[in-house]
Amino acid sequence: MAAADKRQLNPLDLYDIRSELTEEECMVQDSVARMVDEKVLPVIQQHFENHTFPQELVREVADLGLLGSSIEGYDCAGLNAICYGLICQELERGDSGLRSFVSVQSSLVMFPIHAYGSAEQKERWLPAMARGEAIGCFGLTEAHGGSDPGNMKTHAKRAGDDWILNGSKMWITNGNLADAAVVWAMTDDGVRGFIVEKHMPGFAAQEIENKFSLRASVTSALFFDNVRVPNDNVLPGVVGLKGPLSCLTQARYGISWGVVGAAQACLNEVLSYTGDRILFGRPIAHTQTVQLRMADMARRITTAQLLSLRLGRMKDAGTMTPTQVSIAKWNNCRAALDIARDARDLLGGAGISAEYVPVRHMLNLESVITYEGTETVHQLVVGKELTGVNAF
Ligand SMILES: Cc1cc2nc3c(=O)[nH]c(=O)nc-3n(C[C@H](O)[C@H](O)[C@H](O)COP(=O)(O)OP(=O)(O)OC[C@H]3O[C@@H](n4cnc5c(N)ncnc54)[C@H](O)[C@@H]3O)c2cc1C
Secondary structure, eight states, X not given: OOGGGGOOSOTTOTTOGGGGSOHXXXXXXXXXXXXXXXXXHHHHHHHHHHTOOOTTHHHHHHHTTOTTTTOEETTEEOOOHXXXXXXXXXXXXXXXXXXXXXXXXXXXXXXXXHHHOOHHHHHHHHHHHHTTSSOEEEEOOOTTOTTOTTSOOOEEEEETTEEEEEEEEEEEETTTTOSEEEEEEEETTEEXXXXXXXXXXXXXXXXXXXXXXOTTSOEXXXXXXXXXXXXXXXXXXXXSTHHHHHHHHHHHHHHHHHHHHHHHHHHHHHHHHHHHOEETTEEGGGSHHXXXXXXXXXXXXXXXHHHHHHHHHHHHHTOOOHHHHHHHHHHHHHHHHHHHHHHHHHTGGGGGSTTSXXXXXXXXXXXXXXXXXXXXXXXXHHHHHHHSOOOO
């Protein structure tokens, strides 16, 4: 009997998380997994190598109801938080770039329009965005310091019925693809959200090239030179940093699930590779140190899965807090990045080849651990919760 036949548990789901899911949650996971296997995996490495976004997959994710999936109405699927997490997990098993596209569209653009937008803004943008006919981006970070968004220089001044927007944003996912950018800018009343449309004079997006990470995703700098934005394009429902921060909480939640998918893809690859790789007369999977390293990957994946599942149940119950999201984002990104790096090493020289997934996931995860709050930022959020002292 082959060694793999003696396994009793799914190595990528040792605590049988699957048995905790409802029928609908299983169905969502299976349909996204199928789409990733059939449509994403065959093309993603080429897109990564070519530094191109797989635009052809926008239709696929839209048709499956993955854009704005948590929103009820407006042609959105109205799924629960666990479903959104599973969507992120399966997409990121394919590539963090595609998951980033869906996270930004859903959590950072459709969420604030739904939560804080006017009736007209919701009608105009949400159905089109759910169908993938309109693409959005989220502009918060500025070049002088993404971890400190309170120090925002981009500003808007009232001019009759309009606003005049000036400034710039950096590292903006989907920037060059976007029909509408949700841009956060300082006003006399505090931070406000503006829906800036791509045709507005004075608005420009410039793609950031030569990235070694998230190469199958578009990342841009945005520039606003006296852009006249009608007051109808201001999100009326929120003032202050709590607007963008509430969006980040949604996206960070999804990321905590997403990176589990990347880690699972890496463990899957090393399980297969080390079983076949014969060194010193036996498969390296039969040595103690290789087993120890793979056991450690499985332990960390299991821990990450349990954190995200519990977080999702709390999100659906309405009790999830930003600190709890920080713990999961921090833990799971760190686990996934360490797993990807170790998986790369377990493949030896082959680990640097595009033929195998770990190096692509490893490079992607260097962005994922940085964006949506760096590891340090999340540690300081938890430190503040523990001590009551803001140490930023
Ligand atoms: C591929 C990619 C896509 C992105 N997409 C978007 C997007 O769509 N929209 C958007 O708005 N932003 C986006 N970002 C920006 C991202 O959120 C920022 O890069 C991130 O918040 C960090 O900001 P920064 O790069 O300016 O680093 P900095 O804030 O300059 O941080 C530099 C270092 O200082 C550390 N640090 C920060 N504060 C402290 C402190 N108090 N004590 C000790 N150390 C500290 C950080 O942890 C980090 O290690 C994206 C970034 C990348 C790489």
